[in-house]
Amino acid sequence: MVRAGLTAERLTRAAAELADELGFDQVTVSELARRFDVKVASLYSHLKNSQDLRTRIALFALEELADRVSAAVAGRAGKDALAAFADAYRDYAREHPGRYAATRFPLDPQTAAASAGVRHAQMTRAILRGYDLDEPDQTHAVRMLGSVFHGYVSLETGGSFSHTAVDPQESWSWVIDSLDLMLRTRTPG
Structure with missing residues (x-):
């Protein structure tokens, strides 16, 4: 008999919390x-296996992050939108390290296409419309922003910036200013 109160949604939320506490790679059906x-x-009446559990955490985290970014960029344009997008991304990674790690979990193509990952790409492209980039430059810019944001937060949350007197927030602002300048002055080709 299924234990009262256990649902796939409740298990997914608890697993996401575990991911933040223990690390995404440490979340298993046994631990849950x-x-x-x-x-x-x-x-197992709610979950197929650990792969299913990890996929559910990834989908949950992608949705949660997309909602946060969407709220942050609403009504903004240009550098203001870029900074709000970047800050929401960075804040989420710092507040929810396990969930953030889950957003990097490889999904099969069908699951990925139905996930909030699509919203992330759409929001990034919406921000880039303010920079008047044509293809393929827009695709290059989407990839660049994702790489820079992910790289920065991965290094920061891993402690790589704790060995210098320069405040990571100061560097973050410098990165956003530099990205904005580069995107505004990018010449096609």
Whole structure:
């Protein structure tokens, strides 16, 4: 019999919390069962396996991050939109390191196409419309922004910026200013 109150949604949210506490790679069906003080077998009526659990966490985190970014950029344009997008991304990664790691989890093409990952790309392209980039420059810019933001937050959350007196926020502002300048002055070709 299924334990009262356990649902796939409740398990996913608890697993996302576990990811933030323990690290995304440490979340397993066994660990989740311990959290609810149930036998592992009782979770299999809601989850297929650890791969399914990780996919659910990734989808949850992508949706949560997309909602946060969408709210941050609403009504903004140009550098203001770029900075709001970047700040929402960075803040999420710092507040929810395990969930952020889950957003990098490889999804099969069908699942990815139906995920909030599509919204992330659409929001990035919407911000870039303010910079008047044509293809393929717009695609290059989407990839560049994702790479820069991910690289920065990965280094920062990994402690790589703790060995210098320069404040990481100062560097972050410098990065955003530099990206804005580069995007505004980019010549086609």
